[in-house]
Amino acid sequence: MRFFSDNAAAVCPEVMAALAAANSLDTAYDGDRWSQRLDTVFSELFETQVTALWVATGTAANALALAALCPPWGSVVCHRDAHIQNDECGAPEFYTHGAKLLLGDGKGAKLTPDIVHGLIDTIRNDVHQVQPAAISITNATEYGLVYTPDEVGALGSLARERGLGLHMDGARFANAIVRLGCSVADVTWKAGVDALSFGFAKNGGMSAEVLVFFGDKHRQTTLYRRKRAGHLLSKGRFMAAQVLAMLDNDVWLRNARAANDAATRLAAAAGDRLVLPVEANEVFLRVGADEARSLRDQGFDFYDWGVGEARLVTSWDSDHGAVDRLAAAIAAL
């Protein structure tokens, strides 16, 4: 019973069916009829004109987004616990050709305008110092919290005021939207976001994420960067088909809702053990070493998170019975 990562989840049936349906002769790269629909479909979803490009990983989406927003001599403000800092082996530095990440603290991996000010206000505007160029936030965060449209908007205002780009790492964007109940526009471009890494793989996809730019300013250069990074797959139709299948009939929201609901059930059982509120599909628990062992002995698999904490991640396909058993086991600790 695996609760260690939504990356370990299966691929949802609609995606598998879409792969089969796309398996006919078509044009290579992104000239096929599926890929060619992405801009339109995502523009409708976001209620504005967007550039929507598939890539195979969230790391590639994030790094391409940051390369568009930040020059080699710039810096990107992010949280100290951000995926781009801790889990991408320096992909942002590789793609930006050497930009810096400026690391902020903040509860639950969330940035606030105050934190950003604290990082950038002391930077002298001279050539000796790397200049701030962008802010990157993760929604839902690496700790399972969500940014509301207002919270994003406050960062968006600061970004505009200071001439910074705003990137949102949405590896779990669907989980955030389900929680927020807002439109996808509200929490992105309407709040000042310039680029969104829209995650599908953790949410039931196989190997496709979508990099969304609001507007087309960064389209042309990003197309070159994507190719140059080896991320223009030759049979791109299988990338686009995954994504389109998940947008059809709101499969992406259905999947995320299932994951969030499972996490909520675990949270209810956890009570005071919760390190943070559960707002998406991640549950952080205080557990002693013996307790963690006990849970593992009962067949539950998860990550230890530092000392005395455990991270449980639910997914679109989390087995109801397993979730119930885990909830009971937590309650019984």
Next chain:
Amino acid sequence: MRFFSDNAAAVCPEVMAALAAANSLDTAYDGDRWSQRLDTVFSELFETQVTALWVATGTAANALALAALCPPWGSVVCHRDAHIQNDECGAPEFYTHGAKLLLGDGKGAKLTPDIVHGLIDTIRNDVHQVQPAAISITNATEYGLVYTPDEVGALGSLARERGLGLHMDGARFANAIVRLGCSVADVTWKAGVDALSFGFAKNGGMSAEVLVFFGDKHRQTTLYRRKRAGHLLSKGRFMAAQVLAMLDNDVWLRNARAANDAATRLAAAAGDRLVLPVEANEVFLRVGADEARSLRDQGFDFYDWGVGEARLVTSWDSDHGAVDRLAAAIAAL
């Protein structure tokens, strides 16, 4: 009736079945049981210990290989018509952090020791000049010719003698092996090859290629480079499963044989129109503009190749009837 690229071909049924079979909960990234088998399976295939890493594109495989073999201040000798020079938007330069490609001429996109000597022998061994570090050849070449084990061996000897790495771009390696009838060992490491980009996507796969290093010297650094480039997919089991399915029962050879046979049938019809011998799955024809239009009017889709030439590419799933009709149409020109 599409003959413009084997990238446009469908995915073969064994791969589709393998994707379905791999669709269960497992570990993320490359810790799953499919990915974990790659080294073993490829080591058996190549009769020596290899490092076998999946990546999503041939461009990524090539660029990672070259980054392993060539420092930023080095150069890679390749043919002027090589894919790494013409069709990867500078991926080798991106991954190597700015190495140069030294461009040789040679019939059918093939390098010879003489050509390599002509490029590197005049380079002074001082810090003012970028130093040669590797040779990259494509087998089968971009013009559908194959390098024999002896031909590769001659380049391998030169490489060893001069301290250069030897990389083989095997986007159509299967087609070359079918043609050569030799073991995969004969034309790679036994002939001095250090790294092979082993193509599967053009040959019936969906989105997986394998970067093979002979030995493990470059394993650790390449694992970092792969992650850093955003090429460590989160659900890597679907990458490995594709490849394993194609190695099982020699599906990869069966597929390539079908493609080669189709090309051979077209070649027989083409007679004097052939620009080059047909040794794999590409046919280059001399055709006038009117003739090209006539073929297109009959429903055949292909690339013009410079002035007065056309490129026809067959694939594992080239329709027999379509091939026969095209052969007849060519003969009737």
Next chain:
Amino acid sequence: MRFFSDNAAAVCPEVMAALAAANSLDTAYDGDRWSQRLDTVFSELFETQVTALWVATGTAANALALAALCPPWGSVVCHRDAHIQNDECGAPEFYTHGAKLLLGDGKGAKLTPDIVHGLIDTIRNDVHQVQPAAISITNATEYGLVYTPDEVGALGSLARERGLGLHMDGARFANAIVRLGCSVADVTWKAGVDALSFGFAKNGGMSAEVLVFFGDKHRQTTLYRRKRAGHLLSKGRFMAAQVLAMLDNDVWLRNARAANDAATRLAAAAGDRLVLPVEANEVFLRVGADEARSLRDQGFDFYDWGVGEARLVTSWDSDHGAVDRLAAAIAAL
């Protein structure tokens, strides 16, 4: 008696005096009163508003210029014998983060519009191919020929038409100007040049070159790149002072004239042995191995240039007697 490089020449007395005169307390980096005059002084010289930045080497000037004109996924057209290709260990690739150089042929290391067309017209405008972004020419060339304003203008027109930047490597710009007798404006921005590496070190300076951009479009980003490359010297006043001293009273022209005159005297002695016309301060001679040895035995130091040729370079301080003796020795061969 050294004729192998103008890099080996001494520093002219005006520069030495200027270094002494600048040796007082002042502001660091480029905030000092010498550095602050550069834009003004060079704008007057060029009869237009320019950005003038000192750097310590021609390689840095060239690489910074190309980084401003060419993105990482772009290419720079240059001659196969260009210094940026052969003698800078890949600095352009380092500073541009991996652009390509496209190599043209042409007598005496000169490009023509036809040669440029031959290199760029076959490049498809798609993301698979590195797109041409700039042309770089050297004036005087690596073979001692000069581009006239008309010749530069023809390339400038092509550049404008195709949206390319135009860079001039002027390591021996002074020698070219002396030969041409035109204004510096005529052969640069009036002819379409965007950036000039204006050389001083070979012409009697110690360690300063000036990167000139016509206009200020690239000023801000280049200031960051220069610092980031470690080329913002802490005592920049000694850089600016060298250059200002050479512009004062046209010392730069006087020095170049002396070098050109010495080369002309050698050329007159060489007669049919000349490989190319002598238009600046380099003389390429056909000499047999025995003849070269004979010259060396007489105390003349120079480079062999391929097989059967020798390169003689004169400088601002070439000793008159030594030049006469060499001229006589050549005539006597």
Next chain:
Amino acid sequence: MRFFSDNAAAVCPEVMAALAAANSLDTAYDGDRWSQRLDTVFSELFETQVTALWVATGTAANALALAALCPPWGSVVCHRDAHIQNDECGAPEFYTHGAKLLLGDGKGAKLTPDIVHGLIDTIRNDVHQVQPAAISITNATEYGLVYTPDEVGALGSLARERGLGLHMDGARFANAIVRLGCSVADVTWKAGVDALSFGFAKNGGMSAEVLVFFGDKHRQTTLYRRKRAGHLLSKGRFMAAQVLAMLDNDVWLRNARAANDAATRLAAAAGDRLVLPVEANEVFLRVGADEARSLRDQGFDFYDWGVGEARLVTSWDSDHGAVDRLAAAIAAL
């Protein structure tokens, strides 16, 4: 009366004389007789075989050193206030092709083994995380403190144990040595230092620093990197001559002693206002805004350092009278 930077100081007479003495025809780049002596002279000084390369700036020396010690996917532990982090516009990231700096806190910009452990011990040894590769310390620090041989040795032991390189930014190395009274060997290679940026420019040089590697492991690659970065000056003899002149007769120590003595006199006057002990040539004072204004009104020039602090930097040529007047003015505040 300038106390804002030792970069603003004049060039000492021995260096000026050496430049004049080197002003004769010689070989270009670093083939001249001055440059060729560097390895020997520095090996004697350090009592071990070293590689000694001139560069024009401390930024270049630091960045080249770090590029030798840290791969693109590695990180360098340094203090949050380190010059490499705050004052080099990302040069380390540029030269390393995108490594990270890990920022530690510590009084007076000094790292300790505990601080380093705190930064690296939580890094998982997997490909998702950038791996620590080096430690960089500054001696004397940016806050004018010195590391003793024992303190360096403790970091050196940790570095060896964890397979990290150890770099010392010695922009004010001379000031540290004067304070420590130890041999240069004691505080460098004998304490585990792999690379030293040995500063001369702040200490009376004009434009030369020396990058010292202990041993020759990094020589060859660094020669290529230096050239590729545009830091191989064509008239390198003027670089080497500066340095040799400062080593002759211990001019470098004499100069540093003068600077340190001046700082000590200011410190004595400052009493309780001192933010930190004065161990080299920098004095950090607590001063109110009115007090700072008063000092400036009396003609003293210095940097404000955050809120309520001022930085005073003395140099080899600090005027005795000016120092005395400033000391009196501080005492009178």
